[in-house]
Amino acid sequence: MSPNQTLFEDLRSGLTGEQGTAQPTPYQGPSAASIADEEIFASDSAWNGTEPVTITVTQPIYDRMSTLIDRLHHLGSLAPNWDSYDAVPVQGTAAVEAMRLLAQILTFDVPTPTLVPTSSGGLQLEWHQDEAELELDVHPNGAVEVFLSMPNNQTWEGPLANSRWRLEAFLRHISHRS
Amino acid sequence: MDGELPNDSSIPPSTVVYRRISPEWYGPPGEETKRVTSAAFQDKQGSLSVALEVVLLELELTPDVVLANHPGYGLVSLSVGLLRQLNLGVIKEPTEAEPWHGCVYGKKTGSVRSRLSKEAKLIRAPIPAPNERS
Numbered sequence: 001m002s003p004n005q006t007l008f009e010d011l012r013s014g015l016t017g018e019q020g021t022a023q024p025t026p027y028q029g030p031s032a033a034s035i036a037d038e039e040i041f042a043s044d045s046a047w048n049g050t051e052p053v054t055i056t057v058t059q060p061i062y063d064r065m066s067t068l069i070d071r072l073h074h075l076g077s078l079a080p081n082w083d084s085y086d087a088v089p090v091q092g093t094a095a096v097e098a099m100r101l102l103a104q105i106l107t108f109d110v111p112t113p114t115l116v117p118t119s120s121g122g123l124q125l126e127w128h129q130d131e132a133e134l135e136l137d138v139h140p141n142g143a144v145e146v147f148l149s150m151p152n153n154q155t156w157e158g159p160l161a162n163s164r165w166r167l168e169a170f171l172r173h174i175s176h177r178s
Numbered sequence: 179m180d181g182e183l184p185n186d187s188s189i190p191p192s193t194v195v196y197r198r199i200s201p202e203w204y205g206p207p208g209e210e211t212k213r214v215t216s217a218a219f220q221d222k223q224g225s226l227s228v229a230l231e232v233v234l235l236e237l238e239l240t241p242d243v244v245l246a247n248h249p250g251y252g253l254v255s256l257s258v259g260l261l262r263q264l265n266l267g268v269i270k271e272p273t274e275a276e277p278w279h280g281c282v283y284g285k286k287t288g289s290v291r292s293r294l295s296k297e298a299k300l301i302r303a304p305i306p307a308p309n310e311r312s
Contacts, residue, residue: 124216
């Protein structure tokens with residue numbers, strides 16, 4: 001088994017769903033006063049590259065993440081040059097950060113994204129709904145770049161740290177409507 | 179356009195470049211309506227590898243040669259004119275194995291990659307791997 005496969009096995013076994021009846025919370029949006037200071041998408045700490053990873057989520061969110069964890073497991077098994085252009089295998093740090101992001105974003109009651117690998121060893125999470133699109137480019141070192149485009153053709157791109165309120169606005173737009 | 183940007187003006191804007199598309203870049207997995215992800219147009223080391231139609235024509239080869247020895251991969255084309263509109267430069271960088279090989283230089287921002295994914299013409303759809311999962 002390759003180191004990457006080991007990592008992804010660890011990641012899968014470490015992603016534990018809390019038992020209970022909690023449901024995804026429909027997103028209400030932050031108050032205007034809280035937007036600038038919210039740390040919704042901040043990681044508690046950077047992954048050190050060796051320790052098993054545990055990401056705790058509610059059971060419903062775990063259920064929604066399950067197919068993406070399977071997909072991640074598959075992507076983690078890709079050999080070098082998987083794109084035919086000398087691609088690097090998906091890096092563990094990118095996988096961990098992508099799952100952390102996903103666990104946080106799925107609390108917003110939004111559709112699950114498409115998960116694709118990048119040639120540099122990163123991952124991209126994508127949402128496409130009507131004319132709206134959101135792409136989170138998770139670099140091999142765990143840094144995240146955001147690109148979003150709204151139906152009115154407004155676009156924005158930049159580091160995740162500078163994008164939180166825009167990201168939240170987008171998530172509101174694509175959230176499930178009951 | 180950036181004066182430092184590598185660009186071969188002898189490559190006509192009316193021609194196209196071809197890029198192989200990994201099955202991993204064609205999704206969403208398991209769904210009937212699929213699209214080529216913008217991740218397919220991300221630089222790895224400052225440039226994007228492509229095949230140049232202008233060279234394939236000179237060599238009297240068809241685009242199918244780009245997919246030789248790459249079963250399951252798809253192929254898209256992009257107009258050289260569009261690439262230049264997006265401030266990207268195209269040059270010839272032939273290799274021994276791929277004399278038609280070229281590179282696209284310039285910054286592939288999120289909006290540029292998104293535009294490329296929308297404008298790319300699907301010539302041959304990738305065939306999803308048997309173990310594809312959603």
